[in-house]
Amino acid sequence: MLKITIIAGARPNFMKIAPIIEAIKNAKNKGKQIDYRLVHTGQHYDKKLSDTFFEELNIPHPDINLEVKSGTQAEQTAQIMTKFEAELTKNPADLVLVVGDVTSTMACAIVAKKMHVDVAHVEGGIRSGDMKMPEEVNRIVTDSITDYFFTTTDLANENLLSSGKSKSQLFLVGNVMIDTLFKNLNRLEKPKFWDELGLDEKSYYVMTLHRPSNVDEEEQLRSLISKIVEKSEGKPIIFPVHPRTKKLLQNLELNFENLHYVEPQGYLNFIYLIKNAFAVLTDSGGITEETTMLNVPCMTFRDSTERPETCEIGSNELVGSDISKIEKAFERLNSGKWKQASAPALWDGEAAERIVKDVLKIYGK
Structure with missing residues (x-):
């Protein structure tokens, strides 16, 4: 055995x-x-x-x-x-x-x-x-x-x-992440706050931030979130907050009308949010694989990625913390000029x- x-x-x-x-x-x-x-x-x-x-x-x-x-x-x-x-x-x-x-x-x-x-x-x-x-x-x-x-x-x-x-x-x-994604696509569940916030398909952002380079420096975090809100054209931004990020946010008092802090989501709720989002804003690696397979625009606030295929043939783009890059990416996104994704082999x-x-x-x- x-x-x-x-x-x-x-x-x-x-x-x-x-x-x-x-x-x-x-x-x-x-x-x-x-x-x-x-x-x-x-x-x-x-x-x-x-x-x-x-x-x-x-x-x-x-x-x-x-x-x-x-x-x-x-x-x-x-x-x-x-x-x-x-x-x-x-x-x-x-x-x-x-x-x-x-x-x-x-x-x-x-x-x-x-x-x-x-x-x-x-x-x-x-x-x-x-x-x-x-x-x-x-x-x-x-x-x-x-x-x-x-x-x-x-x-x-x-x-x-x-x-x-x-x-x-x-x-x-x-x-194997995609094995799990495919297996559960017909089991996805609408989060409880969906109706409370009046969300509609393809009319909101999902944001996740947890990397130290983005969240450990208060002014960097304030600047990044403020720029995202400015460029979001008023669309709701759903932000499941990682426990370590929550502590920092409490000090910053970043209160914007369209920025909604929510609890960390289970898999079925989270993929539902990603699948139906206008776009995803993240510093995660794994999420960029899921957005690629779901052909959802994805902006990654990092200067490098261990998953280059998500940028080369997927729906992901690296913007780092460069404000001009972020602005140009939002311009393409808001004008409907984001690239279409293809699936990597296997x-x-x-x-x-x-x-x-x-x-x-x-x-x-």
């Missing part, structure tokens, strides 16, 4: 593990010798950022929650490593499967390798080139010790080959099935 330990730590991970778990169950039901154990590190412990996703995406209850909670990067990494080492000692695995680029991804990969357990990285090989992003450090460290890579694009493969990985370690499978809803098929082949099961 091939034993796989799957790691989930933060909100983006939950959307990536859901289709993988389903694909493992499908293989097991067909008589394949494969089983999994789900470890939730507890890195995201707000119910709206964690439990809701398990419920909505039909992810089985984790076999264990390491309950790491908050702390600095170093504190979280140390806690995850210490607790996961005890977990893996008690419940040995043949393969530890990590997804994405959060602290849990890196920390659990290090523990596994030091315990001589194989590591597979789903979404390996993506790079932003920005070492100020904690996620970029997590990606590079994880990929440097990973045994098998399940990649989203040819570019990710090129990045890994140029870092010394061999072709036999690489498996181009597509994007972003077809079948990535998780390919991953499980490849894992079974690797281990001869």
Whole structure:
């Protein structure tokens, strides 16, 4: 029996593990010798950022929650490593499967390798080139010790080959986030505040901001939000507020008539908002993949992206914090001249099935 330990730590991970778990169950039901154990590190412990996703995406209850909670990067990494080492000692695995680029991804990969357990990285090989992003450090460290890579694009493969990985370690499978998106498109739910705010399809913005470069400096945040409101032509701006951003906003008293602060949303509500938005304003990476597949205009307040395909053939555009770039982007958006998106190769809803098929082949099961 091939034993796989799957790691989930933060909100983006939950959307990536859901289709993988389903694909493992499908293989097991067909008589394949494969089983999994789900470890939730507890890195995201707000119910709206964690439990809701398990419920909505039909992810089985984790076999264990390491309950790491908050702390600095170093504190979280140390806690995850210490607790996961005890977990893996008690419940040995043949393969530890990590997804994405959060602290849990890196920390659990290090523990596994030091315990001589194989590591597979789903979404390996993506790079932003920005070492100020904690996620970029997590990606590079994880990929440097990973045994098998399940990649989203040819570019990710090129990045890994140029870092010394061999072709036999690489498996181009597509994007598991899109598996989850496609599976849930007919289950999306209108948020409770939709009618209260009088929202209409394609007549409002969705905004998410959480990166330190945007939200940790008060004047930068004030300037960015003020410019967005100025250029929004009065359209409602729906802003699900990340817990760390909420504290900063309370000091700034940014009160605009069309800017609506809402609680973090569950997956089904959030994708409903994105799908029906006039445009999305964000500094997230994962959201740009979803906007590309839904062909919704997306403006990203970053100078670099680890998902260049969302800009090259998708609906995303990088504007950074450059006010003139932001203004020009809004001009194109408001005049209906935004680009149309195409789907990257293999972003077809079948990535998780390919991953499980490849894992079974690797281990001869």
